[in-house]
Amino acid sequence: MDTIPSCPLCSRQRTPADVRGLAWSSHHGPSGTVYVCGPCTRTHLLDLECGLLDPARAGVAQAAVVAPLPQAA
DSSP states (O other), X not given: OOSBSBOTTTOOBOOHHXXXXXXXXXXXXXXXXXXXXXXXXXXXXXXXXXXXXXXXXXXXXXXXXXXOOOOOO
């Protein structure tokens, strides 16, 4: 069973027809599987693939702490 019955990005409801189709992408996290609708998957494809947006972990992935660059003299 889905842990979230709707798209976490736009709240579009996932229907029984969607369950049988391939329009929704699945994302797996510690709380289970989350499904993102086709339009949101296409819109956020780069962010999803690069791990910048992680719907299975409730939204934006944690940014790494980066040390500031030294100032030029």
